[in-house]
Amino acid sequence: MLEGYLFMSLSIKNLSITIGKKDIIIDQSVGIADGSKVGLIGRNGIGKTTLLKAILGKTDYSGEIKFNGKIAYFSQEIDMDLKKTGRETIEQRAEIHHQNEFEKELGEIEALLSRQDICESHEKLAELTDRYVVLQAELNKHQATHATGKIKSVLKTLEIKEDWLDKKIGELSTGQRAIISLAQILSSDADFLLLDEPTNHLDFKRLEILENYLKNFKGTVLMVTHNRYFLDRVCDAILKIENGKWIKYNGNYSAYVKTREAAFEAQKNAYEVEEKYLENERDKISRIGTSPSKVKQGNYRKKLLERREVIEKPDMDKSKFTTTFEASPIKSPTVLELHDLTVGYNKPLISNINLNICVGQRTILVGDNGIGKSTLFKTIEGRIPPLFGKVKLDHDGKLGYLDQELKDLCTHATLYEEIYAFFEDAGKTRQQLAMVGFITNEEVHKPISKLSTGEKSRLNLLKVLIKKPNFLLLDEPTNHLDIDACEIIENAFLNYEGAIFAVSHDLYFIEKIAHRVLKVVDGKIVEFKRK
Secondary structure, X not given: OOOOHHHEEEEEEEEEEEEOOEEEEEEEEEEEEOOOEEEEEOOOOOOHHHHHHHHOOOOOOEEEEEEOOOEEEEOOOOOOOOOOEHHHHXXXXXXXXXXXXXXXXXXXXXXXXXOHHHHHOHHHHHHHHHHHHHXXXXXXXXXXXXXXXXXXXXXHHOOOOHHHHHOEHHHOOHHHHHHHHHHHHHOOOOOEEEEEOOOOOOOHHHHHHHHHHHHHOOOEEEEEOOOHHXXXXXXXXXXXXXXXXXXXXXXXXXXXXXXXXXXXXXHHHHHHHHHHHHHHHHHHHHOOOOOHHHHHHHHHHHHHHHHOOOOOOOOOOOOOOOOOOOOOOOOOOEEEEEEEEEEEOOOEEEEEEEEEEEOOOEEEEEOOOOOOHHHHHHHHHOOOOOOEXXXXXXXXXXXXXXXXXXXXOOOOOEHHHHHHHHHOOHHHHHHHHXXXXXXXXXXXXXXXXXXXXXXHHHHHHHHHHOOOOOEEEEEOOOOXXXXXXXXXXXXXXXXXXXXXXXXXXXXXXXXXXXXXEEEEEOOEEEEOOOO
């Protein structure tokens, strides 16, 4: 049952969304109570971002969506004017979405004002003009957001440094841009936050700050995130989308997992009991006999079976692919040596780095946003020159670099075309795509531009792995991936025979794969002692 709308921040009735020939959401309803913190989860490409855009009216749908209050939307694709400073960006008002009938009536009045008979009637013209002015004022009032009163407190809360504000957005790291974008949203007067992957790119400090902010936020939050710790600590409900439908679970992510597993086991037992019963009944019917009376009895029993309520075979809706990562042979025990290395742009970010990465070792680098972690990786990969010192890759070393910004994908090609260029063999192309979960004809011939960000991440990872590198340089490898995909890829990393050097702030990922954790502190790299 759908709860009473008066107590709901969001009420959805009989929602259906179709994109092209694909049904994304099929006749679904849900209510989200005022003040709730709801995690929206599901596999990559299942329709989570599409649902958020439908709520905002940016995607066509059938059914009814109603919400109370002012919505601010954080997009996982951080789109900013790279020429503006951080300060100018934050002071620019976040777009606020509000449901009202003002725009519809304004449009109707505009249509009337264009008619000749209305223009010739001074009385009607004056009445409509007055009404138009009143409606426009109301619309402006509802759309307005007064960010300036909250900017200082939000800047302080997110610990945004003064020098970030004076830099152009194009000069900031991806993590810094994400924090600036969050500051813009949080400093608005929105009382309903739609957040699409807000935890991506954030360091541990900002993750904790955002966690505390959202827990204390008096309004409503509906957010897409695959950060399992964050879902546990912030959410009081989980909305899981699968196969065009959704189920709402009360409690945090751990409670959802327990409830879902219990429901799966119960349905599995019921299904097995029902299948055994049906098998026995069919066996009895097959042995009834062929006389007229026996045939009649058999048909009667068949009809009874047909009328039974069907118990569907349970499905945990897990990602169906498995994968392994191959590494090219290497004789040396050390794949990378950094000698007295200093990295940065106009000035040093990290200095005096002396570090060896050994074959078979999985090393994780952590540290605050904007401190130079991605700059170090780009220096190792050769995209930017070192300020001082040397980067020495073993002569047998084959480096595979995963950029968190997904810049290495050709967006006008299909998945098949992108991977076929490496092999020029249809069978190998399909085999490789299947390794990261792209199996059906519809999936492999889809334009890359139509993929979800999580699907692009999987394709990007495949492009890196195709050449069988024995040294993986991974910048936030679990960003955008759904929880199932994260677990599959984490297990593949555990069995990988090459070396891994990764930037990550995903605690599940770090705890599962790391042999060694390093941290950037005050421009130096130090060993990080885990609790």
